Amino acid sequence: MEPTLLTLPEYEDNPFIAKLPPLYSSRDFYQRLRVPAVFDDKERHYPPHLRRHCLMRLGRYFEPMPHHLELAQRFDTVLRQGYVGRNPVNGHFVRHLQDGADRIANRQLLLSPVQGINTATSFSIVGCSGIGKSRAIERVLSLYPQVVEHTEPFSLHQLTWLKLDCPRQGSTKQLCQNFFGEVDRILGTRYLVQHGKARIGVDHMMLHMSQVANLHGLGALVIDEIQHLIRGRGNDPEDLLNFLVTLVNTIGVPVLVIGTLAAVKVLQGNFREARRASGMGSLIWDRFPRDAGWEHFAKRMWSYQWLNEETPLTDELMAVLYDESQGVVDVLIKLYMLTQAHLMQVSEVRRQPERIDAGLLRDVARREFRLIQPMIHALRINDRKALAVYDDLQPFQFHVEKILTGTTTLPVPSLSPVAESGANHSLEQQVLAAMASLGIATDVSALLLQEAIAATPSKDPFDILAVISARLKGQKQDLNAQSPKTSRKIRKPKTDSMDEKDLRHIIKSANSLTGYDALLGAGVIKNPLSDCAA
Numbered sequence: 001m002e003p004t005l006l007t008l009p010e011y012e013d014n015p016f017i018a019k020l021p022p023l024y025s026s027r028d029f030y031q032r033l034r035v036p037a038v039f040d041d042k043e044r045h046y047p048p049h050l051r052r053h054c055l056m057r058l059g060r061y062f063e064p065m066p067h068h069l070e071l072a073q074r075f076d077t078v079l080r081q082g083y084v085g086r087n088p089v090n091g092h093f094v095r096h097l098q099d100g101a102d103r104i105a106n107r108q109l110l111l112s113p114v115q116g117i118n119t120a121t122s123f124s125i126v127g128c129s130g131i132g133k134s135r136a137i138e139r140v141l142s143l144y145p146q147v148v149e150h151t152e153p154f155s156l157h158q159l160t161w162l163k164l165d166c167p168r169q170g171s172t173k174q175l176c177q178n179f180f181g182e183v184d185r186i187l188g189t190r191y192l193v194q195h196g197k198a199r200i201g202v203d204h205m206m207l208h209m210s211q212v213a214n215l216h217g218l219g220a221l222v223i224d225e226i227q228h229l230i231r232g233r234g235n236d237p238e239d240l241l242n243f244l245v246t247l248v249n250t251i252g253v254p255v256l257v258i259g260t261l262a263a264v265k266v267l268q269g270n271f272r273e274a275r276r277a278s279g280m281g282s283l284i285w286d287r288f289p290r291d292a293g294w295e296h297f298a299k300r301m302w303s304y305q306w307l308n309e310e311t312p313l314t315d316e317l318m319a320v321l322y323d324e325s326q327g328v329v330d331v332l333i334k335l336y337m338l339t340q341a342h343l344m345q346v347s348e349v350r351r352q353p354e355r356i357d358a359g360l361l362r363d364v365a366r367r368e369f370r371l372i373q374p375m376i377h378a379l380r381i382n383d384r385k386a387l388a389v390y391d392d393l394q395p396f397q398f399h400v401e402k403i404l405t406g407t408t409t410l411p412v413p414s415l416s417p418v419a420e421s422g423a424n425h426s427l428e429q430q431v432l433a434a435m436a437s438l439g440i441a442t443d444v445s446a447l448l449l450q451e452a453i454a455a456t457p458s459k460d461p462f463d464i465l466a467v468i469s470a471r472l473k474g475q476k477q478d479l480n481a482q483s484p485k486t487s488r489k490i491r492k493p494k495t496d497s498m499d500e501k502d503l504r505h506i507i508k509s510a511n512s513l514t515g516y517d518a519l520l521g522a523g524v525i526k527n528p529l530s531d532c533a534a
Helices: 026-033 041-045 048-060 066-084 092-106 133-141 172-187 191-195 202-215 237-251 261-273 292-302 315-325 329-350 358-368 370-380 384-389 394-404 423-437 442-454 461-475 503-509 515-521 528-533
Strands: 123-127 147-150 156-159 161-165 220-224 255-259 282-285
Touching: 026 066, 041 048, 048 329, 066 123, 066 133, 066 220, 066 282, 092 202, 123 133, 123 261, 133 161, 133 220, 133 255, 156 172, 161 172, 172 191, 172 202, 191 202, 237 255, 255 261, 292 315, 292 329, 315 329, 315 358, 329 358, 358 370, 370 461, 423 442, 423 461, 442 461, 503 515
Parallel strands: 123 255, 123 282, 161 220, 220 255
Antiparallel strands: 147 156
8 A cells, every 4th residue: 555645844845855756654554664574384394404594584684563663663753754844945945054054164063053943852762772773763764765856946955864883992073084984985975985984072062963964964864872872981871972963953953862761861861951852852772561462573583484394373382482581572582583493403413303402592592691691680580780780682692593504513412522622712712702792802802711710610611701791881991001011120239249350340349439430540541641751
């Protein structure tokens, strides 16, 4: 069914809005957001090594749920409303451009807002890691053309939306540089060279960042992983959030901020102070409760089964799936993928039927989910404080990808109790790679790894990573203090071991003589008067 072509009077005669998709209903959004996995029943009979590749399709699978549809409707409203106050036809857009030029001339971001209508609103999305925030907004953004070229009645490349990911160890300055770099990548401009040089201050970058947003009619700015900037070293969350508020209230560009529970306190205390941000509020995405929505999602996912013997989804299996994933979609899908991959590998060795049971699900979760057990436990007991600390699934994602791509193999039980040769080398590689994905420097990673291995008798990679994680989160001490830089010291000469003909020894031994007389008496130098007499 095609979406309705009806429009509203405030959206008419606005070139920025005219090139957007039509207004979608919830049903329209569902049909466009959904990404089913490619599946053919005959693929069940493929060899195991081929079926393992089929499993990777689940990584791209997306089934819209009610909160995804709410996000889509809210973003669509924010995007269009932001353009209402920046219509290039009635002069609002030109006034915004002039206002931006005045800010740059006065080197002052917080000038009084432009005279006229400001319809920009903003909101935030927060929730525990793995709940699907980033994937959902990417699906929503894909429904809108990112660049629209206008030739009449003006010439302009409209930037409908821009999404930035905060650098893990980055700063507000790096975020501004990322903004210029991303605009350059999309439009072929050179803003990063002009306004993003290292010697340029953050305040100056923000001035030009707001003007670039105006020049290209930026519809909405999406900033993901905001907790990285809020918790980064040397960053002042107040400065960043004040700037985002300025974009909304003064520049007129809607801002959508996405983060984990670690960002809740700051976002709720500061970002909601935006004069027009309260209109759309914030979305708090929690894990799935075990309700009809959860069962719908689990049943849809379960239909993508590449095992040679189909296993029906029973109430017992449904209960185990929820208990081991605690309603986190990303964890649920990866548990399902890893379980199928395990059965395929065992079948390839033993030629036995591939059936999923409750015990197997728990066994796979026990072995492969050790890295995220603190998070799962916190979800079970609803410990919000612990969840705010545990806000990064990157090492877990890396571990699962290694298994599914075959770089690391799933252990086949009862085949051989003998450890493989080179296991220690493989262990170190895995741990170092996981730490590198977190942005930890190589030399620091090597130091932490050595200490963790020495403190972990089991030599289990998950136990080692747990020790490293505790070290980084608990002690918060500077590793450089443990290996201080060597300073150059002036070494004093050891006169006791000097040769008797050493000039320093001769001078030091003549206590009552001057240096000249000591050297003269030792015959090292000649008396000039004796030469004259001769």
